[in-house]
Amino acid sequence: MNERIPFGEKLLPFVLPDPWKTKYLYPNRVPSFDDPQQAISAALENPFGSLPLKERVKPNQRVSILVSDITRLWVRTDLFLPSILRVLNEGGVKDHDIVLIVATGTHRDNSREEIRRIVGEETFRRVRIINHHANDERELTYLGRSPYGTQVRINRSVAESDLVIVTGGITFHSLSGFSGGRKAILPGISGYETVQQNHRLSLKEGGGVLPTVKKGSLEKNPVSDDMLAAARMIPNTFLFNVVMDENGKLVQAVSGDLEKAHLEGCRTVQQISTCPIRQKTEVVVAAPGGYPWDISLYQSIKTLENATYATQEGGIIILVTECRDGLGPPDWAKWFDLGGVEGIERELRKGFTIPGFIALKTASFTRRFRVLLVSQLPDESAKKAGMIPTPSMSEAVCNAWQRREETTCTFIPSGSFVFPIHMP
Numbered sequence: 001m002n003e004r005i006p007f008g009e010k011l012l013p014f015v016l017p018d019p020w021k022t023k024y025l026y027p028n029r030v031p032s033f034d035d036p037q038q039a040i041s042a043a044l045e046n047p048f049g050s051l052p053l054k055e056r057v058k059p060n061q062r063v064s065i066l067v068s069d070i071t072r073l074w075v076r077t078d079l080f081l082p083s084i085l086r087v088l089n090e091g092g093v094k095d096h097d098i099v100l101i102v103a104t105g106t107h108r109d110n111s112r113e114e115i116r117r118i119v120g121e122e123t124f125r126r127v128r129i130i131n132h133h134a135n136d137e138r139e140l141t142y143l144g145r146s147p148y149g150t151q152v153r154i155n156r157s158v159a160e161s162d163l164v165i166v167t168g169g170i171t172f173h174s175l176s177g178f179s180g181g182r183k184a185i186l187p188g189i190s191g192y193e194t195v196q197q198n199h200r201l202s203l204k205e206g207g208g209v210l211p212t213v214k215k216g217s218l219e220k221n222p223v224s225d226d227m228l229a230a231a232r233m234i235p236n237t238f239l240f241n242v243v244m245d246e247n248g249k250l251v252q253a254v255s256g257d258l259e260k261a262h263l264e265g266c267r268t269v270q271q272i273s274t275c276p277i278r279q280k281t282e283v284v285v286a287a288p289g290g291y292p293w294d295i296s297l298y299q300s301i302k303t304l305e306n307a308t309y310a311t312q313e314g315g316i317i318i319l320v321t322e323c324r325d326g327l328g329p330p331d332w333a334k335w336f337d338l339g340g341v342e343g344i345e346r347e348l349r350k351g352f353t354i355p356g357f358i359a360l361k362t363a364s365f366t367r368r369f370r371v372l373l374v375s376q377l378p379d380e381s382a383k384k385a386g387m388i389p390t391p392s393m394s395e396a397v398c399n400a401w402q403r404r405e406e407t408t409c410t411f412i413p414s415g416s417f418v419f420p421i422h423m424p
Contacts, residue, residue: 005393005413006290007374008322014393017401020283022409025275025310027417030268032249040080040253044087044240047256048264053084053165053238059092061162064155066103066184068168070114071299073292074244075169078120080253084165084240085123099157100129103168103188106195106354107329109133130157134192146229148222150198153191154234164237166258169244170265172215172273172419174305174361175202175354176224180241181262182231187354190230198226200352207345209360215305215419216270218263231258243268246289246414273419280312280422281408283400287320289414294321297377297385298328298355301362303415308365310410310420316370316403318396319387323375327385328355335359336384341367362386370403372396 001022004011016022033039044053057063065084068075081100088098100119102110109131116124132155133139140153141160158164168188170180187195201222202213212220231237239261243252252268254261286307288294293303300321307317327333332355338344341363348356365371366386373387374396382389390396412418 003411005285005287005320006294007287007320008291008294008324012320012374012393014397016285016397016409016411019406020409021407022411023281025277025410025412025418025420027246027272027414028275030245030251030272032245032247032251036079036250037083039250040083043253043255044083047261048254049257049260050238050255053087053255054091056163056236056238057088057091057093058162060097061093062160063088063093063098063163063165064158064161065098065100065165066158066167066188067100067118068184069102069104069107070110070118071107071295072169073118074248075242076244076248076250077118077167078123079250080167080240080242081119081123084167085126095126096128098127100127101155101157101189102129102131103184104132104134105187105190106134106192132189134187134190134195137191140191143230143233146226146233148201148226148229150194150226150230152186152230152233153194154185155189158189158234162236164234165240166231166237167240169242170262170269171416172269172302174215174302175199175213175357176227177215177217177221178262178266178269180265181239182224182227182258185231185234186227194230196352198223198230199354199357201226202357203349203352216274218266228259241265243272245272246417273417275418275420276423277310277410277420278423279408280310280315281410282312282315282404283318283407283409284311284315284412285318285320285409286412286415288416291322291324293416294323296325296328297321297323297375297381298332298358301358304365304371305361306415306419307412308369309422310412311369313368316372316400318372318374318390318400320374320393323377326377327381331355332359333381333384336363336386372399
């Protein structure tokens with residue numbers, strides 16, 4: 001069977017063996033907007049749990065707008081920022097009273113060119129834009145303790161603003177259940193130790209990760225609850241989030257209250273991505289969906305995790321991801337030198353980091369499944385992450401074929417947007 005799978009900005013052709021019983025998992029079809037600007041304006045006019053943005057704006061307010069960093073380029077921040085700025089200007093807020101803060105969390109600074117891509121040329125020229133620095137105490141201010149005991153320190157510019165507009169995109173997230181919403185604040189513009197204290201809530205006593213800390217889980221998820229509690233410490237916030245489909249088109253825009261508007265978007269993500277399956281298969285072929293979702297191996301672990309939900313224990317996963325930016329964060333690779341799952345978890349309990357958490361999950365996946373990696377990464381990088389470097393799709397399929405001549409297979413070409421749920 002002749003197939004094609006996304007790889008960066010192109011499609012790789014390959015052939016699936018005829019004897020394999022192959023099924024296909026795609027995102028559920030939800031209509032996208034032909035006129036995104038109309039949908040964005042309508043969302044700003046019809047918020048959930050809040051007055052419209054235009055009624056929250058007062059002349060001469062100091063306004064902070066939190067925007068996603070370069071790893072979330074798919075959010076298409078440049079698409080909706082002009083509409084938000086227009087509402088602010090019409091309400092009497094001048095451009096010089098607005099600051100855009102790249103909510104880097106604990107990620108690196110974004111370059112000026114990357115910021116230009118994130119926000120668009122017009123916005124780049126109009127307003128002041130800064131990167132958040134989680135490790136610079138001079139840029140942070142203390143708000144107090146959350147109900148979970150987290151010491152909440154956030155970006156000082158945000159704390160001193162009269163209005164904080166929280167933007168981002170909503171999709172599944174391994175730690176907080178869903179991205180978007182409160183995540184732009186914690187970890188987005190929080191101090192390093194605040195982030196660590198929050199993320200440590202994912203670990204259970206005696207070892208391992210709490211069962212409620214997983215994709216799609218908001219109920220009894222202490223990481224998510226703590227994020228929202230911290231975000232609520234900022235008194236005057238307004239949310240604007242988007243849901244995008246696998247083609248990069250706008251499916252939904254929501255605005256208003258940090259929690260109520262976010263939940264509306266989460267429901268849409270579940271509608272798009274949740275795919276019930278009756279049986280797991282011995283082989284899964286999966287790709288994040290091309291660029292920008294396969295920008296690095298680190299970002300592609302989301303797809304690997306989704307693929308595991310469709311794979312029989314001990315089965316084979318062929319992960320197809322370009323990785324033009326390499327492995328990902330510089331501090332991610334070092335976690336794989338700690339001796340596998342046990343070593344990573346020991347170190348993680350001493351000092352929690354998201355790269356460490358993703359390394360722990362990756363090590364657990366490569367222990368349970370044989371992962372063949374088709375990418376542009378050097379062989380040593382793939383091996384470091386516990387995967388088997390494979391130079392082409394034909395060789396990956398041949399490798400799997402030699403072990404599973406007659407088998408079941410699942411093909412997931414847009415793995416960032418497919419969340420298999422096993423329904424016995």
